[in-house]
Amino acid sequence: MAAIEPGKIRNVAVVGHRGTGKTSLVEALLYQTGEINRLGAVDAGTTVSDWDEDEQKRRMSISLTLAHANWQGRKLNFIDVPGDPSFQGEARCALRVVEGALVVVNAVMGLEVGTARVKHLADDLGLARVLFVNMLDRERADFYRALAQIQEQFSSRCVAVHLPIGAEHELTGIVDVLHMCAYTSPNGGKEGEPTAIPEEMMELAQEYREKLLDEVVQTDEALMEQYLGGEELDAHAVASALKLAITKGEVFPVACGVATKNLGTHAVLDLIVEGVPSPAKKGAPIEIEGAETAAFVFKTLADPFAGRINLFRVLRGGVTADSTLLDARGHAKERMGTLLQLQGKEHAGVKEFGEGDIGAVAKLKDVRTGDLLTDREIGADLPEIVFPEPVMSFAITPKTKGEEEKVAAAIRRLAEEDPTLQLRRDPQTGEEILSGMSQMHVEVALERAKRRYSVDIELHPPRVPYLETIRSEARAHGRYRKQTGGRGQFGDCHIVIEPIAGGVGYEFVDKIVGGVIPQSFRPAVDKGVQEAMAHGELAGAPVQGVRVMLVDGSYHNVDSSEMAFTIAGSMAWKEAYAKASPVLLEPIMELDVTVPDEAVGSVNGDLNSRRGRLHGMEPAAGMTTIKAEVPMAELLTYAQSLTSMTGGRGEYSMHFLRYDEVPAHVAQRVIDETQKARDLVHA
Numbered sequence: 167m168a169a170i171e172p173g174k175i176r177n178v179a180v181v182g183h184r185g186t187g188k189t190s191l192v193e194a195l196l197y198q199t200g201e202i203n204r205l206g207a208v209d210a211g212t213t214v215s216d217w218d219e220d221e222q223k224r225r226m227s228i229s230l231t232l233a234h235a236n237w238q239g240r241k242l243n244f245i246d247v248p249g250d251p252s253f254q255g256e257a258r259c260a261l262r263v264v265e266g267a268l269v270v271v272n273a274v275m276g277l278e279v280g281t282a283r284v285k286h287l288a289d290d291l292g293l294a295r296v297l298f299v300n301m302l303d304r305e306r307a308d309f310y311r312a313l314a315q316i317q318e319q320f321s322s323r324c325v326a327v328h329l330p331i332g333a334e335h336e337l338t339g340i341v342d343v344l345h346m347c348a349y350t351s352p353n354g355g356k357e358g359e360p361t362a363i364p365e366e367m368m369e370l371a372q373e374y375r376e377k378l379l380d381e382v383v384q385t386d387e388a389l390m391e392q393y394l395g396g397e398e399l400d401a402h403a404v405a406s407a408l409k410l411a412i413t414k415g416e417v418f419p420v421a422c423g424v425a426t427k428n429l430g431t432h433a434v435l436d437l438i439v440e441g442v443p444s445p446a447k448k449g450a451p452i453e454i455e456g457a458e459t460a461a462f463v464f465k466t467l468a469d470p471f472a473g474r475i476n477l478f479r480v481l482r483g484g485v486t487a488d489s490t491l492l493d494a495r496g497h498a499k500e501r502m503g504t505l506l507q508l509q510g511k512e513h514a515g516v517k518e519f520g521e522g523d524i525g526a527v528a529k530l531k532d533v534r535t536g537d538l539l540t541d542r543e544i545g546a547d548l549p550e551i552v553f554p555e556p557v558m559s560f561a562i563t564p565k566t567k568g569e570e571e572k573v574a575a576a577i578r579r580l581a582e583e584d585p586t587l588q589l590r591r592d593p594q595t596g597e598e599i600l601s602g603m604s605q606m607h608v609e610v611a612l613e614r615a616k617r618r619y620s621v622d623i624e625l626h627p628p629r630v631p632y633l634e635t636i637r638s639e640a641r642a643h644g645r646y647r648k649q650t651g652g653r654g655q656f657g658d659c660h661i662v663i664e665p666i667a668g669g670v671g672y673e674f675v676d677k678i679v680g681g682v683i684p685q686s687f688r689p690a691v692d693k694g695v696q697e698a699m700a701h702g703e704l705a706g707a708p709v710q711g712v713r714v715m716l717v718d719g720s721y722h723n724v725d726s727s728e729m730a731f732t733i734a735g736s737m738a739w740k741e742a743y744a745k746a747s748p749v750l751l752e753p754i755m756e757l758d759v760t761v762p763d764e765a766v767g768s769v770n771g772d773l774n775s776r777r778g779r780l781h782g783m784e785p786a787a788g789m790t791t792i793k794a795e796v797p798m799a800e801l802l803t804y805a806q807s808l809t810s811m812t813g814g815r816g817e818y819s820m821h822f823l824r825y826d827e828v829p830a831h832v833a834q835r836v837i838d839e840t841q842k843a844r845d846l847v848h849a
């Protein structure tokens with residue numbers, strides 16, 4: 167098969183809130199175009215897209231999936247994107263390499279928070295946006311209510327191009343007001359050719375056609391003149407004006423249907439071909455200068471059969487099988503061995519992917535998400551996919567002692583597939599911290615680690631990285647002396663410690679006059695102090711924000727040594743620290759919580775009980791974003807609470823802000839707990 171020319175390709179990411187029917191819609195699109203001859207169902211685990219074991223078990227999408235179809239002589243590449251916020255990194259990858267977003271909305275629930283999020287991403291990337299109101303057959307589905315909501319909350323330029331005939335279980339078909347024709351529900355069969363609009367729908371269809379034309383002519387002066395002059399508009403001219411308007415984000419067509427019955431797919435396929443710009447029209451989503459061939463890797467997958475597979479979008483030129491390209495990150499040569507066309511988990515070998523196409527390649531050595539492959543060195547910066555920061559952290563340990571390295575290796579592999587998964591070692595607590603977008607996200611990762619790499623991993627709440635500091639000045643004397651037969655030990659010093667303004671850092675000031683401690687032993691005092699400071703006496707946390715002045719001391723000609731002064735330094739520190747009003751500091755996070763308006767009261771009350779300080783609230787479209795500062799220690803189990811307070815409709819993100827002093831009553835509890843833990847260790 168020869169490469170497909172860019173003008174004949176349409177790249178579409180299918181996005182939307184969790185469970186709006188994206189995977190079912192992709193299935194229907196593949197069925198309608200004849201790619202598959204049976205309409206699979208998510209609930210039966212038989213769809214092309216949700217092919218992974220984890221996905222079938224949970225009946226939801228977890229990773230993005232690639233599929234393709236032919237319609238009107240065009241190649242359509244679909245990327246089915248999971249809707250759950252746990253896997254929102256996938257949407258970032260997918261939207262980066264397409265010209266269009268097909269936003270699927272649930273006709274019963276209307277606009278939901280996840281839909282708004284991906285819509286904004288698509289806005290920011292300047293993508294064409296087509297909306298599909300799905301599930302018209304469900305009880306309490308209401309196309310017009312969903313449409314009104316979309317217009318009110320997204321843009322008044324969202325216009326209906328398809329209308330339902332009937333509603334809920336009496337739905338019998340849809341009308342296409344762009345082409346002024348109708349489709350009867352195929353009830354899971356193949357959709358037939360368009361038919362005439364039923365008599366009783368004619369008036370409504372006319373009304374909505376006018377609304378559509380009103381929007382379209384506003385984007386095209388010549389059409390506007392004809393329209394105002396009462397001329398009959400040429401259908402082709404309207405279609406191309408609409409296409410241009412969609413491309414430029416001036417009009418957003420709203421389609422509708424029933425994915426599980428394959429209703430509306432014919433019309434939406436037409437709409438994609440006509441409304442989403444081809445790569446030739448739009449130009450590459452990432453501009454690359456100086457290379458003849460360039461491909462952007464937007465996702466790395468671990469495939470059960472083919473090993474590692476990289477999905478890429480051809481930005482320039484064509485990628486041919488068995489060619490060699492350079493990886494711009496590692497500068498290594500990579501042989502593009504077997505090129506694959508993916509249909510869910512099915513692979514077909516191909517010889518070439520042309521400019522603008524989306525394909526896959528197996529068995530590259532060291533290529534991962536975000537990498538750029540070119541035919542020559544171009545010295546350009548890597549294009550970036552901006553991923554959301556993970557919000558949930560857990561400490562992880564292997565179930566079997568000694569498998570620490572195996573665990574880390576497995577998680578690293580998984581993080582290559584999914585950059586919203588992060589593994590780091592907390593230098594303060596020494597724990598391995600795994601962070602992700604949600605508890606489910608992390609649990610899915612652990613299941614995969616177990617299945618693929620045979621490691622059992624346990625999750626624990628992470629320890630809070632407390633710090634300690636002092637509030638006042640203090641002076642102390644440290645003297646270490648030992649006489650055991652031959653040569654003894656002698657170190658003796660006086661130090662003064664004081665808080666550093668701003669509360670961070672450490673300074674050591676040598677104020678010795680007259681050589682009461684020889685120059686060569688003074689750094690040893692510094693060392694002893696710093697060693698002791700690594701574990702403060704309150705909660706064993708590192709101490710910071712202290713200036714230590716070495717002011718006096720004495721030495722012994724024979725017995726003094728560096729070791730003796732190190733010990734004396736740490737003795738002096740301990741005494742001084744106890745007298746300098748030490749306090750415990752805790753990390754404060756900035757928290758953004760988005761919840762349905764009706765949950766604001768309980769969420770705010772809950773934040774209050776978590777020692778949170780509210781900063782503001784921003785209501786938007788039935789949802790309110792609450793901004794607050796909350797101690798990290800109070801947020802370790804926040805996800806579960808938020809889910810129960812909002813019926814799963816709340817979302818949050820947080821990042822580190824600063825350290826604050828822990829209020830006395832809380833500090834005492836932390837100190838007691840650490841003391842208990844220490845006693846256990848020593849018992």
Ligand SMILES: Nc1nc2c(ncn2[C@@H]2O[C@H](COP(=O)(O)OP(=O)(O)OP(=O)(O)O)[C@@H](O)[C@H]2O)c(=O)[nH]1
Binds near residue numbers: 185209228
């Ligand atoms: N009645 C009805 N059910 C539908 C329709 N579309 C999807 N469903 C059902 O809705 C549920 C979710 O469908 P999916 O296709 O998995 O939704 P999704 O948007 O891919 O879900 P995520 O990928 O997890 O975000 C499944 O039980 C589908 O059978 C529809 O048009 N009508």
Ligand SMILES: [Mg+2]
Binds near residue numbers: 188189190227247
């Ligand atoms: Mg899905």
